[in-house]
Amino acid sequence: MTPLLETRGLSKSFGGLKAVQNVDLRIDANRIVSVIGPNGAGKTTFFNCLSGIYRPESGAILLDGHNITGRKPHQVCRRGVARTFQNIRLFPEMSVLENVLVAQFQHRSMSPLRLLLHTRRFREQEKTSREEAYDFLEFVGLEKYADRVSSSLAYGLQRRLEIARALATKPRLLLLDEPAAGMNPQETIEMVQLISRIRERGLAILLIEHHMKLVMTISDDILVLDHGVPIASGAPKEVCQNPQVIKAYLGEESDF
Amino acid sequence: MTADSTSTLTEILVGGISRGAMYALVALGYTMVYGVLGMINFAHGEIFMIGMFACVYAIGAFSVAWGDHIMLNLTLGIMVAMIFSAAYGYANERIAYRRLRKAHVLAPLTSAIGISTFLQYFIFLTVSKDTVNFPRYYSDYLTNHHINLGSAEVTYLQLTILGLTLVIMTGLFYLINFTRLGIALRATAQDQLMASLVGIPVNRIIAFTFILGSALAAIAGVMFSMYNNVLVFDAGYRVGLKAFTAAILGGIGNIPGAVLGAMILGLTEALTTLNFGSQWDDPATFAVLMLVLMLRPRGLLGERVADKV
Numbered sequence: 001m002t003p004l005l006e007t008r009g010l011s012k013s014f015g016g017l018k019a020v021q022n023v024d025l026r027i028d029a030n031r032i033v034s035v036i037g038p039n040g041a042g043k044t045t046f047f048n049c050l051s052g053i054y055r056p057e058s059g060a061i062l063l064d065g066h067n068i069t070g071r072k073p074h075q076v077c078r079r080g081v082a083r084t085f086q087n088i089r090l091f092p093e094m095s096v097l098e099n100v101l102v103a104q105f106q107h108r109s110m111s112p113l114r115l116l117l118h119t120r121r122f123r124e125q126e127k128t129s130r131e132e133a134y135d136f137l138e139f140v141g142l143e144k145y146a147d148r149v150s151s152s153l154a155y156g157l158q159r160r161l162e163i164a165r166a167l168a169t170k171p172r173l174l175l176l177d178e179p180a181a182g183m184n185p186q187e188t189i190e191m192v193q194l195i196s197r198i199r200e201r202g203l204a205i206l207l208i209e210h211h212m213k214l215v216m217t218i219s220d221d222i223l224v225l226d227h228g229v230p231i232a233s234g235a236p237k238e239v240c241q242n243p244q245v246i247k248a249y250l251g252e253e254s255d256f
Numbered sequence: 257m258t259a260d261s262t263s264t265l266t267e268i269l270v271g272g273i274s275r276g277a278m279y280a281l282v283a284l285g286y287t288m289v290y291g292v293l294g295m296i297n298f299a300h301g302e303i304f305m306i307g308m309f310a311c312v313y314a315i316g317a318f319s320v321a322w323g324d325h326i327m328l329n330l331t332l333g334i335m336v337a338m339i340f341s342a343a344y345g346y347a348n349e350r351i352a353y354r355r356l357r358k359a360h361v362l363a364p365l366t367s368a369i370g371i372s373t374f375l376q377y378f379i380f381l382t383v384s385k386d387t388v389n390f391p392r393y394y395s396d397y398l399t400n401h402h403i404n405l406g407s408a409e410v411t412y413l414q415l416t417i418l419g420l421t422l423v424i425m426t427g428l429f430y431l432i433n434f435t436r437l438g439i440a441l442r443a444t445a446q447d448q449l450m451a452s453l454v455g456i457p458v459n460r461i462i463a464f465t466f467i468l469g470s471a472l473a474a475i476a477g478v479m480f481s482m483y484n485n486v487l488v489f490d491a492g493y494r495v496g497l498k499a500f501t502a503a504i505l506g507g508i509g510n511i512p513g514a515v516l517g518a519m520i521l522g523l524t525e526a527l528t529t530l531n532f533g534s535q536w537d538d539p540a541t542f543a544v545l546m547l548v549l550m551l552r553p554r555g556l557l558g559e560r561v562a563d564k565v
Contacts, residue, residue, distance in 0.1 A: 051453060077455040091446045098439050105440045106455035129436060169455050 002065040004029045004204045005050075005081075005173050010059035012042075012049055019045040021228045022059070027173065027204045027221075032195070034207045034215045037225035038248070043208045044086065046225070047175050050206075051083045052076035063173070078106055082171035084162045086178045086208070092151035096142060096161055099150050100133040103168035133168065140164040140194065156187045163194065173204045180211045192218055216240070224248070266408035268526045274414045276522020277421035278483070281476035282499035283506070283514040284428070285345075285469030291509040292445045292465050295361065298368035299348055300473060301496020302375035303341045307474025308481040308491065309383055310340035315391055326397050337474040344375070345470025346463055354459070372493070380489040387488045395482040417479045424472060425515060432511065441465065445509075501545050507558025516556055520544065 003026040010023045020042040027033050035043045048054040050061060052073040061069045063079050071079070082103075091099055137143045140160040145153060150161060159179060166174055179195070180188045192214055199205060209215050215222065215236070222239045224232040226248040232239050239245055282304050289297045314336035318329040352371050356364040398413035432438040443451040444461045452458045480495060481487045502521045506513025521541055528540040548556060 053449065053453075073449065073452040074455050074457050077453055083453060089447065089450050091443050091450065093446055094439070094442065098442075101436060102439045102443045102451070102456070103454040105436050126435065165454060 001028070002062075003027060004064060005206070006062040007050070008060045008062070010046070010049060010056050010061065012045055012054055012056050018228050020049065020056075020225075023223075023225070023230050025223055025230075025233075027206060029172065029204050030199060030202055031220045032199055032205045032207060032218050033221045033223065034209055034219040035223045035225060036209065036212075036215060040227075041225040042228035043225055044177060045228075047083060047177055047206075047208065050076075050175060051081055074106070077169055077171075080170070080172035081175065082166035082169045082173075083175035084159070084166055084177055084179060086181060088155075088158045088162050090150045090158060090162060090165070092149075094150055095146065096137065096148050096150050096153065097130070097133055097146040099161055099165050100136050100168045101129055103165045104129050104132065107170065136164045136168045137161075139167065139197075156183055159183075159191070160194070163198075167198070171203065173206065174198060175206045175208075177208045178210065179207070180209060180214055188214060264408075264530075266405060267410075268530050269523065270405070270408065270410050270414055272523035272526025273519060274417045274483070274522070275525060276502075276519035277417050278476045278480050279495070279499045279502045279521055280421060280515045280518035281424065281472045281479075282495060283502040283518045284511065285473050286500050286503040287506075287508055287511060287514040288465050288469050290503070291511075292441065292462055293353070293357070293364075295353070295364045296368065296500070296508075297348075297353075297466075297469075298365070298496075298500075299352075299371040299375060300345075300469065301492030301494075301499070302372050302379075303345050303348070303470045303492070304473040304477045304480075304495060304499075305379065305487075305489065305492030306344050306375065307337040307341040307470075307477030308487045309379060309388070310474070311337035311478045312388060312390060312481065312487060313383075315394060319391070324393055326394055330394055334475060334478050337478050338471040341470040341474035341477070342467045345466040345473075349463055349466040354462075372496075376489050376493065384487075384489065387486045390481045390485050390487065392485075395485055398482060413479070413482055417483075420475060420479070424475070428511065437464075498541065501541060505545055505548055505555055507555030510555070510557045513555055513557035520556075 005025070005027045007023055007025045010020060010025075011018070012020045023046060025033070035046060037043055045054065049056045052068075052071050052075065055070050059069070060067055063081065066079065068076055068079055068081075091102065094102070134143060134146065137146055140163055142157060142160055142164060145157065150158065153161060163174075163176070163179070176195070180191045183191060188211065195205060195207070195218055207215070207219070219236055221234065222232075222236055223230060224239060224242075224245050231248055232242045232245045282300065285300045285303070286297060289295065289300070311333040315329050315333040318332055348371055352367045353364050356367055395413070398416060399411050401412045402409040403412075403415065404410075432441060440451070440456045440461055441464070443454070443456060444458050448458050451461075476495075477492075480491070498521060499518065502517035503514045504517070505520060506515070506517030521544070524540050524544050525537045528534075528536045532540075552558070
């Protein structure tokens with residue numbers, strides 16, 4: 001069976017710094033895979049390659065068997081990859097609802113002529129867009145904030161909004177860059193629940209996270225990067241017993 | 257005040273608002289491009305001028321082809337002008353700006369000034385070195401007929417300008433605030449990378465911004481050439497400068513601001529002409545600009561720097 005996402009020998013460097021080297025990864029639909037590693041291990045660079053922000057130097061990215069290496073971000077998004085950022089990146093001057101609506105632009109044909117004539121089809125499309133956007137807000141529990149300006153939301157809620165916006169692009173693969181960063185224990189538990197519910201919708205999730213308990217609880221597989229090089233991968237149990245991993249990353253942490 | 261002077265004042269005000277409305281249509285192009293790309297498109301005035309010429313030559317061709325049907329030919333002429341200006345605006349973005357989007361801010365600016373000069377002399381050399389008159393038969397129809405507003409006279413042309421501008425502003429407001437295209441446009445203005453990550457084809461949205469702004473400038477160009485009855489290859493420079501000033505006055509990047517700034521300029525010009533003569537138009541315009549910028553450096557409706565941080 002072709003995996004949903006496959007990378008083959010993916011590499012990217014900046015000047016002399018090899019940020020990501022030879023990463024092979026497979027994710028099947030409905031799985032949660034975590035990428036862990038010390039700071040500067042190349043995790044976010046890896047995400048940037050997957051979402052089309054960086055062009056990898058060598059290697060290939062296959063989505064459902066289609067080569068998407070070197071595609072632009074909006075093309076990658078249309079193929080079904082969405083992401084969130086470690087430092088939340090909303091459209092700050094837009095309302096909560098608009099932040100979700102913006103992600104639906106790609107799904108319906110937009111003819112300026114229909115807009116000008118204000119046809120029935122145009123009005124129906126605008127209406128369904130709004131209804132769908134409310135569904136996504138409800139899914140993450142933000143429906144009652146729909147008309148607030150997004151930058152006025154509390155931090156934890158902004159994270160949820162970013163996830164709702166990513167879901168509204170109707171991805172098959174969701175990349176979450178440290179979704180629990182800066183959250184208190186209660187919020188972290190809620191985030192774990194939200195991620196599980198997203199998986200239930202049939203999405204595959206690729207996760208960068210430093211919160212080890214979270215990673216061990218929800219991941220099906222783990223990939224460990226160190227200085228851009230994959231040093232281990234497999235089920236959580238295997239990975240945390242791997243001596244190389246313990247040496248590179250977990251040496252001083254023994255809390256799991 | 258006598259009845260006569262009130263009617264003159266009303267006429268002056270209507271004249272000022274009409275001029276303001278034409279400036280507003282041009283100012284919108286400056287402010288939209290700035291809002292999305294953060295650059296000043298100094299060639300926008302030339303897009304306006306190309307609209308003027310396209311309309312006049314189209315009307316000439318139509319009257320040869322099927323005779324002088326005023327309304328039909330004018331409407332078609334405006335459409336031709338919009339298409340021409342939009343095509344030039346699009347080509348301008350594609351050729352002179354797109355590749356420079358990631359360069360230093362001065363690079364596209366310099367490119368814009370170059371395009372502006374190029375287009376002026378392109379029209380000068382290929383179309384007309386002298387002023388061209390708008391076909392009298394058409395403009396006279398609109399300037400000689402009028403309705404009475406109290407004792408003041410408002411010409412059909414002024415009514416057309418005000419009506420068109422009002423419809424366009426309303427449409428634009430609706431487009432930007434309440435449609436998905438408008439949301440995509442605002443998203444592109446706020447964060448281009450993030451916009452593309454949620455599937456918005458950023459290049460197409462930017463091209464659309466140029467096309468829309470250029471089409472509006474073409475409408476203004478046609479109205480302006482009927483209003484003054486003449487066209488000339490450097491008309492875009494002077495009107496462009498005024499419209500750009502209006503956009504700065506209102507707060508560049510802010511759409512209602514551009515309209516407000518344009519109206520203030522139009523009225524300032526009208527009142528200056530009435531009291532001191534038209535040679536004082538420009539000094540008065542820029543005195544207003546300086547005064548406003550001293551008090552509100554970001555323009556009347558521009559955000560304060562503190563809001564952004």
